Each structure stands twice: as structure tokens, then as C-alpha cells.
Amino acid sequence: MSVSFGLSTKVSPRRHVLDLDDFGPEELDNVLTLADAMAEVLSRPIKRVPTLRGRTVVTLFYEPSTRTRVSFELAAKALSADVVSLAAQTSSAAKGESLANTLRTLQALGADLLVMRHPQAGAPYLAAQEVDMGIINAGDGAHAHPTQALLDIYTIRQHREQIGGLKVVIVGDILHSRVARSNLWGLSALGAQVVLCGPPTMIPTAWNAALNPSEGGCARPWEGAPPVAVEFSLDRALEGADVVMPLRLQRERQEGGLLPSLREYARLYQVNAQRLSRAKPDCLVMHPGPMNEGIEISPEVAHGPHSVVEEQVRHGVAVRMALLYLLLEGQS
Amino acid sequence: MTLRQAQGPAALLVRHARIVDPAQGLDEVGDLWLESGQVRGIVLAGRLLGMLPPAGIPTLDAGGLMVAPGFIDLHCHLREPGFEEKETIATGTRAAARGGFTTICAMPNTRPAMDSAATVEFVREKARMDGLVRVLPIGAVTKGQVGEELAEMGELAEAGVVGFSDDGRPVASSRLMRHALEYSRLFGLPVIDHCEDLSLAHGGAMNEGAVSARLGLRGMPAAAEEIVVARDLVLLALTGGRLHIAHVSTRGSVELVRRAKAQGLPVTAEVTPHHLTLTEDWVLGPPEGRGRGLSSVAYDTNAKVNPPLRTQADIEALLEGLRDGTIDAIATDHAPHDLVSKQCEFGEAAFGISGLETALGALLGLVQAGRLDLSLLIAKLTAEPARLLGKPWGTLQVGTAADIVIIDPEAEWVVDPAQFASLGKNTPLAGQRLRGRVVGTLYGGRVIYQVPKIE
Numbered sequence A: 001m002s003v004s005f006g007l008s009t010k011v012s013p014r015r016h017v018l019d020l021d022d023f024g025p026e027e028l029d030n031v032l033t034l035a036d037a038m039a040e041v042l043s044r045p046i047k048r049v050p051t052l053r054g055r056t057v058v059t060l061f062y063e064p065s066t067r068t069r070v071s072f073e074l075a076a077k078a079l080s081a082d083v084v085s086l087a088a089q090t091s092s093a094a095k096g097e098s099l100a101n102t103l104r105t106l107q108a109l110g111a112d113l114l115v116m117r118h119p120q121a122g123a124p125y126l127a128a129q130e131v132d133m134g135i136i137n138a139g140d141g142a143h144a145h146p147t148q149a150l151l152d153i154y155t156i157r158q159h160r161e162q163i164g165g166l167k168v169v170i171v172g173d174i175l176h177s178r179v180a181r182s183n184l185w186g187l188s189a190l191g192a193q194v195v196l197c198g199p200p201t202m203i204p205t206a207w208n209a210a211l212n213p214s215e216g217g218c219a220r221p222w223e224g225a226p227p228v229a230v231e232f233s234l235d236r237a238l239e240g241a242d243v244v245m246p247l248r249l250q251r252e253r254q255e256g257g258l259l260p261s262l263r264e265y266a267r268l269y270q271v272n273a274q275r276l277s278r279a280k281p282d283c284l285v286m287h288p289g290p291m292n293e294g295i296e297i298s299p300e301v302a303h304g305p306h307s308v309v310e311e312q313v314r315h316g317v318a319v320r321m322a323l324l325y326l327l328l329e330g331q332s
Numbered sequence B: 001m002t003l004r005q006a007q008g009p010a011a012l013l014v015r016h017a018r019i020v021d022p023a024q025g026l027d028e029v030g031d032l033w034l035e036s037g038q039v040r041g042i043v044l045a046g047r048l049l050g051m052l053p054p055a056g057i058p059t060l061d062a063g064g065l066m067v068a069p070g071f072i073d074l075h076c077h078l079r080e081p082g083f084e085e086k087e088t089i090a091t092g093t094r095a096a097a098r099g100g101f102t103t104i105c106a107m108p109n110t111r112p113a114m115d116s117a118a119t120v121e122f123v124r125e126k127a128r129m130d131g132l133v134r135v136l137p138i139g140a141v142t143k144g145q146v147g148e149e150l151a152e153m154g155e156l157a158e159a160g161v162v163g164f165s166d167d168g169r170p171v172a173s174s175r176l177m178r179h180a181l182e183y184s185r186l187f188g189l190p191v192i193d194h195c196e197d198l199s200l201a202h203g204g205a206m207n208e209g210a211v212s213a214r215l216g217l218r219g220m221p222a223a224a225e226e227i228v229v230a231r232d233l234v235l236l237a238l239t240g241g242r243l244h245i246a247h248v249s250t251r252g253s254v255e256l257v258r259r260a261k262a263q264g265l266p267v268t269a270e271v272t273p274h275h276l277t278l279t280e281d282w283v284l285g286p287p288e289g290r291g292r293g294l295s296s297v298a299y300d301t302n303a304k305v306n307p308p309l310r311t312q313a314d315i316e317a318l319l320e321g322l323r324d325g326t327i328d329a330i331a332t333d334h335a336p337h338d339l340v341s342k343q344c345e346f347g348e349a350a351f352g353i354s355g356l357e358t359a360l361g362a363l364l365g366l367v368q369a370g371r372l373d374l375s376l377l378i379a380k381l382t383a384e385p386a387r388l389l390g391k392p393w394g395t396l397q398v399g400t401a402a403d404i405v406i407i408d409p410e411a412e413w414v415v416d417p418a419q420f421a422s423l424g425k426n427t428p429l430a431g432q433r434l435r436g437r438v439v440g441t442l443y444g445g446r447v448i449y450q451v452p453k454i455e
Helices: A025-042 A067-078 A099-108 A123-130 A146-159 A178-189 A234-238 A262-269 A309-328 B089-099 B117-130 B153-159 B174-184 B210-215 B222-239 B251-262 B273-277 B280-284 B312-323 B359-368 B374-381 B383-389
Strands: A056-061 A082-087 A113-118 A134-140 A167-171 A193-197 A229-231 A243-246 B011-021 B026-035 B038-044 B047-050 B059-061 B066-069 B071-076 B101-106 B134-137 B191-193 B243-245 B267-271 B404-414 B433-443 B446-450
Touching (some): A025 A067, A025 A146, A025 A178, A067 A082, A067 A113, A067 A134, A067 A146, A099 A113, A134 A146, A146 A309, A193 A234, B071 B089, B071 B383, B089 B101, B089 B433, B117 B153, B174 B191, B174 B222, B222 B251, B222 B267, B273 B312, B359 B404
Parallel strands (some): A056 A113, A113 A134, A167 A193, B011 B059, B071 B101, B101 B134
Antiparallel strands (some): B026 B038, B038 B047
């Protein structure tokens, strides 16, 4: 028995999900609608449909992960696909096998779709050139994390009718953040006003409008791209915010000279209750996880009434199910 | 084919050629008489330079095509000894011949580095045995090119190097660069610096700018180059000596060199064909593939080079620098790599573009677009590099070596790295259609390359 999900036929099938920068608003809506249907499956006592039975999904993670990897595994299993998970350090990659050869081997072993996370930006694009199977990017260096952005958008949609017109503030090490980039493309495509907030050492110089004179105080990441607003002051950024998304601060940034100390970062940029009072009363607080409580987010906000962090994690499975379906079944 | 095997008559008459020789201010149709490896006479409409060619000698009909002095490349990586999987002197000089270059300067970042007479002699001997064109060695500035102690410049000068460089790396220590400039004055040879502040550029894979921000790649800011250019110029004022700035790539660097020249400092500079024609956008893949999102050919490692491809504003400044003499010469920085070094993640890939065989085609695009004068272009590839070397080449003046390139400026061709003589197939121009190509190259009057008749 095959289960079909209502899919818009206006959107042409895609082979990969490498980033959100090539998703138009219709396709984003499509995925979110599909995720609704998947969420319904996950609400049943038996969280399983046979849709992808007989298909093999391989996850290949060159970086550690809890939520993303488990989320993909559960998503694949909920659709009855076979899942094999590879951590690179226990695979032959540890013997020096190249990414390309690893992928070709997995394809030869019968993988239908690959979910990969890699520390080097661009690795999934190299992968897409080397093999025929579909690829979902679970994070490539500082470049993209499309499934995170999709579940973030999906979560916002549960609380707000429209993404368009919302003020979404992303706070932290924007320079090194794939979550910030993918959210920027996805949210802007749906008409949100995205504000990037962090210390100047952590904002790409090209997006700092003050250094690159362009329209209305915003820089455009590339020709035809939506404008990016940058704000160094967290207090100013949070004025009237609908959503605030602090990013995990990596401790290595202090060693890299980008910050004098984590203490100072917390004093200037921690999302806490006092700062949050400047945002809208029903402002959502999100976090891609894992959280450094006490650094980028205070414990009270992390677990407080504004926080939807646990919802995000839950929605991650539904959104990833939607993508697996789209890439493996959506071709017909 | 090596030079020793190159076929050719002792005398040759090149007829019906459009002779372009900026050193003599020539751009007119005529015949060129070559004999015993030298230019003996040029017959132009209405005047004769040198001697009249005798009757009955072998003739090459240039059919109206352009004939210019063989190009001189001040900056080239032949990889031998040590990295023969990337290139050898044999394959590199064949690539040079295909590109119209009859004299190339070999950078010393071999293994072992060219920091001793022994290695320099090895390269010279290999070039004599296996090479197809004239190879001039460049010696290292520091022992092993590790930037700690000066190499024995005296020994290197005696061995015939034409300059000193640690290219691939800067001379990071200002104190050491000062000493290198001072000491090199003994030999009248330039110190050629690869200007890069390693602490700023550290870990960078491409230009720091809009594309690196989008791609999530660490960038190398223009400032990293400009800081060391500025430092070198300040040191030059202190020490005297000769400074040559390798592969200038930014607007700021051009301005610094311009000001220094205006102050009379003995600095010269070169620029590569890729920095004159390609922007950082090429990391996204070739223009036809760029759409709304990143195509699967984004993160093209063939566009990964040091210094990196920059912006259109930098290109404009570099072209202006060529026009007003701030930049003296065009040099390819031919940097061949094996496939394994390039077919990997962008951050891991080696830096470098294999450029000898596409240089002319890419540069003629600038002439066709009206951005660069043909005569200026040819001068920057011939007379100007010769002037910097202090050698009598780069011209078709009567009595000079018969090093000649024959160019068809209209011939359209598609860049196919599989056809390269170079072992380095790493070019972002793969598959691109260029207009203008080298159809024949002569070295010492002998044909060392000609395009196959049937394409």
C-alpha cells in the first residue's frame, strides 16, 4: 500500500538538497506542507508508513552530531527506508580514502540517497559531481545547513501565520555559521526581514554595509539577493523582534583572536530575559543546538516561555521526512 | 620533441606576415628572413631592415597572420626536481612552446629548492637535454625557502640565476627581506617577492569578499597582499637594490607601486593573465552555469590560486596599471598540479592555475573587447620582460635570436586541458571558447610548435 502526499505539481523535481539558495517560495511552501503531513504520521501510535520501503538511505558524517544524525535516521525509518549510518572516523576515510571514492563505494553498495555532513564548505557539491545518487547536505563547513533552516522556518510557521514581514534576529558568530546562511536565504525568500547581529569580527566584511556602500544601509550578498541587515548592538537588534535565534558560540573563537573572552561575549551578546524585554511580547526564542547555556543564551530563556527549542528538534524529523520523500518519491 | 631534435632549416623566410614588434614600433605586413638562429632581415613595404634575403631559401607562408617576438615568461613553475607528477622540464617547456613562450623563468620552489648551484645546474642541464625553449633559473632568497637564512646568492648568481625568490611564500621577516635586498645589490639581481601577510591570509582559500561570504569559505583579504607590498617598498627605499613584485592582484597594490615609481624607487611589477581576466565569481563555476542557487560545479578548485582571483574593480586597476607602466610585464605564474591535488574539497585543494597554453587566448579577449591595446599587450609579453631581464630578446630586431610566435588572432578554439602538453590540466577555462591562438612557435629559427593542419 503506498501512501501519497499532496504535492504541488508546479514545482519540478530536484535531485539534491544542498542549500536553500535555490528554493523559491513555492517550493519552500511545498516542503512545509509536506512536513505537516509527515508530522501527522509522527503523531500516530505507530510512527511508520511504507512509502520508502526498499530504498536505502546512507548517512555519512565527517563531524560529530546528535540531533541531525538521529533525526535523519528516525525520518528514514518512519518512511520504512533502510538506513546505514557511517561516522567517518570509523570508516576507511580514516585510512585516507577520498570523499569521492567513499561516495562511489556507497553508491556501488546500493545506496539510493546520501545524507552527508562535512567540515569543508563545498564538499556536497563535489559529491554531486562524483555520484548519481541524491544528496542531502546535513552541513558543510560554514556554508549551509538547509535542513536546519527548513525546520526553523517550519517551527516559526507553527506560531505565526506568515513568515513575510517578520523580524528575525540571528545572533552570534555569523561568519562561521552555516545555520545563519541557510536561514538567511530561506527566510528572505519568504519575505522575512533578517537581521544579523554579532561582534564586527564575526560578521563577513562583505555584508557590513558600512564598509560596502549600497542601498539603504543593507548589503546584498550577491546580485539579485535579498538585502542583509547587520547590527552590532544586540539591544538595538532586538527592538520589536518576532524571532531571535542565538547561535552556539564555539570556544575556539576566543583562541582565534576573534573575541577577548567568552565572558565578554556573554556580557554583550547573551540572549537573556532583560534583553528579551525589548522584543515583541510573543517573541520566539530558537536555537539550532547544542546550547552553551550561560554563554549565548541564559538558562532561564533557554527553558522559558519564549523558547521553542524542543519543538525545533521534534519538527526536524518531520521536515527531514518531507525531504527524503521529495528526493526519493517526488520524482514521479 | 626536444630542442636538440627540433627540425628546421638553417635559413627560413617567413612571408606575408603581419609583423608586430613593439620594441621597434612595428606593426606592418612584411617578410622576415631568419638564418643561423638569428633575424637577418625584415622586408617591409617600402623599406628594408637588415639584409635582403637571398633567393631559393625555404619559405614559411604566414598567410597574413601575426608574427611577434617569442614571449618571455618571468614567472613559471616547472616543478622539477621533486614534483614530477605535476610537471617536468620537458612537459613544461612543451607547454611553453604551445603558448608561444620561447623564454621562461623557472621559480625555485622545487624539491630540493633551487638554493644551491647544484640544483640550479641540474635544472639548467635538464633544460639543455629535455627542454624545448630557453629556461632561465630563479634562485631562492633563503635556504630551503623557509625564510630563516639567506641562500648563497653569490653562488646562485654565478650559476646563472636571473633573480631571487621564495615564491609560493613571502619573505615574512622584514629584517630578512631587508638583508636580502641589501645583499642582492652585490649581484645586480632583483628580489622577487610573493607579497602575502601570512597571519592575515592564514587558512584562506579565496579572495575575502562577497563570494567567500556566500560560500562560507575563509577569505584572503586584499590587505594581506598590500601590507607586504607596502613593507617591501619601504624597505627598498632604505636599502636600494631591485625589487620585483610578483603577481600583483589588487587595486591597492597597483596604487602603492605607482606611487613608489613616481618617487623613483627601483621597483618593477608583473601581473598574470588570470588576474587580468577572471574574477572571484569563477569559484562559482564558469559564467554559463551560474544561476539562482549554486550549481554543482561551484567550489571550482581550478579557480583556486594564490593570490586569489579578485574583483572587477581590481581588474580595472590592473589594466590601468598596465597602460600607465606601473605594471611592467605580464607573467603567467604557470602552476601545474596533478589531479589528486585538485580533485578534492576546496579547502584542501592546492593553489594554482596551469596557464602557459591559455595565456594568449585569454589576453586577446581583452584586446577584442577594446580594454587593452594589442601593441601594449605584445610589449608586456616581449620587450618589457626582456628589459627587466636585461637581455636582448623579446624583439625581432635584426641580429637578435630568431625566437618567434605566429598568431592567428581570429581562430576560435575551445580550451581542452586533455590536449595540453602541460601535465597540469588545472584551468578554470576548461570548455571555454577563446578567440585567438598561437599557431606556430620558432626558437632559434627552428619550428618547435605548430598547430596540426587538420583540427
